[in-house]
Amino acid sequence: xxxxxxxxxxxxxxxxxxxxxxxxxxxxxxxxxxxxxxxxxxxxxxxxxxxxxxxxxxxxxxxxxxxxxxxxxxxxxxxxxxxxxxxxxxxxxxxxxxxxxxxxxxxxxxxxxxxxxxxxxxxxxxxxxxxxxxxxxxxxxxxxxxxxxxxxxxxxxxxxxxxxxxxxxxxxxxxxxxxxxxxxxxxxxxxxxxxxxxxxxxxxxxxxxxxxxxxxxxxxxxxxxxxxxxxxxxxxxxxxxxxxxxxxxxxxxxxxxxxxxxxxxxxxxxxxxxxxxxxxxxxxxxxxxxxxxxxxxxxxxxxxxxxx
Amino acid sequence: xxxxxxxxxxxxxxxxxxxxxxxxxxxxxxxxxxxxxxxxxxxxxxxxxxxxxxxxxxxxxxxxxxxxxxxxxxxxxxxxxxxxxxxxxxxxxxxxxxxxxxxxxxxxxxxxxxxxxxxxxxxxxxxxxxxxxxxxxxxxxxxxxxxxxxxxxxxxxxxxxxxxxxxxxxx
Numbered sequence: 001x002x003x004x005x006x007x008x009x010x011x012x013x014x015x016x017x018x019x020x021x022x023x024x025x026x027x028x029x030x031x032x033x034x035x036x037x038x039x040x041x042x043x044x045x046x047x048x049x050x051x052x053x054x055x056x057x058x059x060x061x062x063x064x065x066x067x068x069x070x071x072x073x074x075x076x077x078x079x080x081x082x083x084x085x086x087x088x089x090x091x092x093x094x095x096x097x098x099x100x101x102x103x104x105x106x107x108x109x110x111x112x113x114x115x116x117x118x119x120x121x122x123x124x125x126x127x128x129x130x131x132x133x134x135x136x137x138x139x140x141x142x143x144x145x146x147x148x149x150x151x152x153x154x155x156x157x158x159x160x161x162x163x164x165x166x167x168x169x170x171x172x173x174x175x176x177x178x179x180x181x182x183x184x185x186x187x188x189x190x191x192x193x194x195x196x197x198x199x200x201x202x203x204x205x206x207x208x209x210x211x212x213x214x215x216x217x218x219x220x221x222x223x224x225x226x227x228x229x230x231x232x233x234x235x236x237x238x239x240x241x242x243x244x245x246x247x248x249x250x251x252x253x254x255x256x257x258x259x260x261x262x263x264x265x266x267x268x269x270x271x272x273x274x275x276x277x278x279x280x281x282x283x284x285x286x287x288x289x290x291x292x293x294x295x296x297x298x299x300x301x302x303x304x305x306x307x308x
Numbered sequence: 309x310x311x312x313x314x315x316x317x318x319x320x321x322x323x324x325x326x327x328x329x330x331x332x333x334x335x336x337x338x339x340x341x342x343x344x345x346x347x348x349x350x351x352x353x354x355x356x357x358x359x360x361x362x363x364x365x366x367x368x369x370x371x372x373x374x375x376x377x378x379x380x381x382x383x384x385x386x387x388x389x390x391x392x393x394x395x396x397x398x399x400x401x402x403x404x405x406x407x408x409x410x411x412x413x414x415x416x417x418x419x420x421x422x423x424x425x426x427x428x429x430x431x432x433x434x435x436x437x438x439x440x441x442x443x444x445x446x447x448x449x450x451x452x453x454x455x456x457x458x459x460x461x462x463x464x465x466x467x468x469x470x471x472x473x474x475x476x477x478x479x
Contacts, residue, residue: 084444094435102469119473143474148465212478252442263455263463264438276443277434285435305435 039067049189068233072219079227081250083183089244090278090299092267096306099263100125100149100156107260112231113223115215122242123160130155161207161242162298169199184299185244187229195237204291208241344449349413358400367397384460420452
């Protein structure tokens with residue numbers, strides 16, 4: 001057998017040369033050439049959000065705020081409000097009132113800084129023909145576009161993250177970049193997500209969305225009040241989802257979709273407070289949860305306040 | 309006086325004294341109208357107070373087609389109804405309940421609740437209608453008439469926002 005002489009064989013690298021080269025290379029990578037590179041290495045060595053202490057989180061937030069300010073030429077506040085003790089959020093949606101106007105969908109986009117191009121919407125409004133088998137979501141229409149809604153003979157069902165008590169997306173995540181917070185909100189850490197999209201395959205509600213390209217939004221359209229686990233600027237290649245407007249609800253406010261709904265079909269409250277509108281409606285109205293048979297135990301309750 | 313008459317009058321006295329000792333709760337006592345944080349009623353500009361025109365105008369109680377003013381109002385609510393079913397003929401700046409009590413325009417939900425009692429009950433606890441503000445604090449309600457024009461209360465159809473971009477069109 002003839003030996004093929006390779007380049008390596010012609011000029012062997014000695015142990016010293018190798019160590020020298022390796023040291024130089026390492027030094028080059030550690031040297032911050034400009035601000036963006038400094039961000040890169042800090043982000044690269046960032047710890048998991050739940051393992052960081054307050055000082056470390058503060059440092060990360062400072063870095064992210066600087067990064068966002070550079071990108072959008074605008075001051076963006078990134079909050080880290082923790083879950084309020086004794087609170088478990090629940091959501092109600094009155095299917096007997098929803099008229100399918102999609103106001104919630106666009107209010108969500110503006111509140112939560114979703115990408116305009118490629119377009120990402122956290123809420124999908126589905127249209128069903130009345131009187132037909134409708135629990136089969138495959139039969140629904142998502143692109144309806146009449147001049148006026150509601151159309152006679154149809155009804156509408158908005159679907160978004162159901163904030164499951166037993167979320168299959170969380171279990172499927174290989175990096176623990178998504179988890180359920182103590183107040184029941186399922187959140188994503190965009191700095192920890194590797195973009196494998198296993199969670200999207202695991203979610204039975206189609207509630208998770210992927211940034212296939214760098215998310216685009218005009219600086220004047222950016223909502224500067226954000227939360228680390230919610231609507232802060234996202235990156236290309238990460239998954240995002242509805243967080244019940246974590247930046248609003250952890251400060252006591254209603255989610256943006258609740259305040260946008262022109263017919264008042266959307267309800268929000270604390271499931272652990274017996275006097276909240278959520279508890280009262282669950283006790284008094286006909287309620288169901290989507291795909292309950294999958295044992296995901298959603299905290300999103302569809303109900304019928306009116307009619308049979 | 310016959311014995312049975314005496315017995316019945318005695319029973320009557322006993323029952324009356326019972327009412328004196330345990331007075332029946334009056335309607336006003338059992339639901340003191342709670343104040344709700346509501347926006348001002350959506351009057352057409354310049355129309356309120358009604359008394360600026362109606363002051364001193366004779367009251368015409370006959371149902372008829374209005375020709376000089378309020379021609380835009382075509383009552384599509386409660387067939388056979390008429391203005392004074394809800395408006396107070398003697399002071400137009402108030403509304404009048406069926407029992408004769410007067411309510412202001414800011415508390416018109418009490419008027420609507422006379423017929424739509426179950427809806428009023430749901431509205432008070434936040435199941436019907438839109439609430440804004442704080443889920444754990446002060447909430448802003450909307451009056452019934454902010455969404456339902458009382459003279460034709462069905463919610464008006466809206467133009468929907470554009471449908472999402474289908475995946476095939478995302479470049």
